[in-house]
Amino acid sequence: MTSLPASTERSLGLVIDLDTCVGCHACVVSCKEWNTANYGAPLSDQDAYGAHPSGTFLNRVHSFEAVPETGGEVPRVVHFPRSCLHCADAPCVTVCPTGASYKRAEDGIVLVNEADCIGCGLCAWACPYGARELELAAGVMKKCTLCVDRIENPNIPEIDRQPACVRACPAGARHFGDLADPESPAAKLVAARGGFDLMPEQGTRPVNKYLPPREPVDLLAPLLDPLPQSAGGFLGWLDRALDRI
C-alpha cells in the first residue's frame, strides 16, 4: 500500500554538515560500494570504460560557489552532498502504482520493494531532490536505504552499524540518528546549529537536515607575528638603493 503512514515511531535520517564537508566524494564511493555488493540489485554502470560512462549512484556531491551580494568579500565554496531525505510527506511513495515504494511506519525509512517495481520511473519524477535513479541493468528503481542492511545488522561490528556514507566520511560531516527524538545527538546538533530543510516550499517535510556553513574563522592568524613591511640590514640597503635607480 503506497499511502504514507500517519506518523512513524522513529524518524531515522541524516544530518549533513555543510560547514565541514570537504567535497572528497568518499561518501559517494562508499555508498556505491556497499549498495552494489549488498541489498537489492547492484548499482550498474553503462559504458564504464568507454567514451560516455554513466552509472547509478544513490548519493552525489555538488559544489556550489556563493558570491556575497555586498561585494568585496571572497566567494565561498560549499560542497553539497545530495541523497534521499526520507521525507515525512514523500511524494515518491504515493505516486507508485504497484505498492513497491513505501515508508516504514517503525522508523520512517523510505524503501523500494524491488520485486514489485515495474520501473515506470514516476517516483523519480515526483521527487524534487533527484534522490531516485532508475537502475538501467535491472530495470528497477534505486534509492538510498539508509543502509537498512547495516544499521540493524548483528553480523557486523557495532561501530559499523550506521550508513556507509556516515562511516566513510573523513571530516565527520555526516551524522545518523533519530530526528524525532529531541534527545538524540543528531537532533541536538540540528537544534544547536540551526539545521534546515531543502526546498521547504515543496511541502515534502524532509527528515534529513542540513547544517549551514559557519562564519569563516582563521584560528592561526591572530597568533602569528605580522609580516614585516620594511626590511633592515643589507636587504634594507638594497631595497633603498634599487628605489633610487
Next chain:
Amino acid sequence: MHPAPSIILFTTLSGLGFGLMAMLGLGAGKGEGWVAATFCALALGLAGAGLLASLFHLGQPRRFLKAFSQWRSSWLSREALLAVASLLVFGAYAALWSLAGLRLAALGLLAAALAVATVFATAMIYAQMKSVPRWRSPLTPAIFLFASLSGGALLAGETFPATVLLAALGVLQLADWLRGDGRFAAAGSTMATATGLGALGRLRLLEPPHTGPNYLLREMVHVVGRRHSRRLRLIGFTAAVLLPLALLAPGAPGHLTAGLAVLAHVAGMLVLRWLFFAEAEHVVGLYYGKR
C-alpha cells in the same frame, strides 16, 4: 522532461482512442454493421496501441499487472484500471452495436464516462507533480480532455462538436502557454531554496557531481530542442487546431477533407505533446545549475 517517444505515442494515441470511445458512446457516428465495426475497431485499436506503447516505457514490463493494485493513492494505477474498464465496457457496447445493431444508450454513456475518466487520470499523473511546476495546473487535465474529445469528434465525423471542441482546445492551449511560462518562477524553487545557501550570496554551480550525464539529467533535465519551442508551438498549434478548423469551416466535409483534418490534428497533437514534455522543467535541474 525527456520527451520519450513511447509516452508521446501513448498519450496521443490512447487520448484519440478514448475520445472516439466517448463520442461513440454518446451516440455519435452514424451507421450499422461494418461501419459501426470500423468505428469501434478504430477506437479500441488506438486506445490499445497507446496502452501497448506505454509498456515500452517500463523497466520491468512483465510485472505490469501489479500496477492495478494501488488505485487508492496512485493516479497511474487509477488510469490502468479505468483504461481496462473502458475497453471492456466499450467492447461490449461495440459488439452489441456492430453485431446485433443494438445501441444501448446506458451502456454507451457508461463507456463514455469511463473513457473520459481514463483521460483525466492520465492527465492527473502529470498535473499532480509539484516537482514540475509547468504541469501542476488545472489546465493540464483540461487540455488532455479537450484534445482527446476533439480528436474523437473529428474521427467520428461530428463536424459541429469537433469545431467547438477544437476552438476550446485552442483557447486552453494558448492560456496554458501564457500562464505556464511563469509557473516555475511562481512556484518559488530556486538554487537558494534547493541548497539552503541563499544567505551566503549569489549562487552558482562550481562543479557538477559528475562529468558525464546520468539518469536524472537524461530524464528530467532535458534541454535539447527547447530553443525551437516557439517555432514548434506555432507548427503544432496550426496543425492541431487551426488547420482542422479551416478545413471544417465550409461545413459538410467529404471523406477526403475530414481525413486531412484528422491527419493534421494528429500530427499537430504529436508536436504539442512533444512540447508538453520537452518544455516542462523539473526542479531537480536547480542542483545542476540548469534552470
